[in-house]
Amino acid sequence: MAFGRNKIVVQPSWHPNFRIVETLPDTKVIRTDFAFNGVSVVIAVVLLGLVLKAEYTGLALNREISKYESEIANKSGTNKENLGLSSEFDRLSKDFTEVALFMDVHLTPAEVLLAVTDILPREIITQSLSYDDVAIQDGRRSVRTKGIDFRGIVKGAPDQATAIVTKLQEDIANHEDLKPLIQKVELNSLVRGNDGFNVSIRVVLTPR
DSSP states (O other): OOOOOOOOOOOOOSSOOTTOGGGSOOOOOOOOHHHHHHHHHHHHHHHHHHHHHHHHHHHHHHHHHHHHHHHHHHHHHHHHHHHHHHHHHHHHHHHHHHHHHHHSOSSOHHHHHHHHHHHOOTTEEEEEEEEEEEEEEETTEEEEEEEEEEEEEEOSOHHHHHHHHHHHHHHHHTOTTTGGGEEEEEEEEEEEOSSSEEEEEEEEEOOO
16 A cells, blocks of 8 residues: 655745735734724713703802892891891880889888988978989899989088987988888988088989
């Protein structure tokens, strides 16, 4: 049996024959501009979406602002009316407080007159007697209470006038009707006048 010869494998040339076009590798230019166009379109769509979102958010905020401005405008008249009522209430409350203080008297004018008449010695001539609201300082605040202001003329020598006035102050402070209500008895003045010594005494009652 005869053995056949092995086929000789012909290896292609390590470089193509440029004369034979069919044997040349595919060297056509790959077009990439379509890829860049696609990316640009995507970026443009994303940016457009962001712009539209920002515009929508701005429009929504503007609508909210317009809504609240409209509510404020509608309620401004009511607020002004309420402020006016509040101011009027404050004014009236002060008036009512003063009226209540005036009505809540410590003593009636008649009781004050009887008490002072009972205390005054013969050596003192009454010039004026008032019983009214007075303001006193209670720490840092001003408090209104009742006060008795007495003015008169004391006859006699200087030492006698001083003794008479001192005795009058003591009698006022210890009077049965006045003592529970008195906060202090003040000698405002004691000066020589044409007819004697002019005396001024203030009695401050304890605030309610």
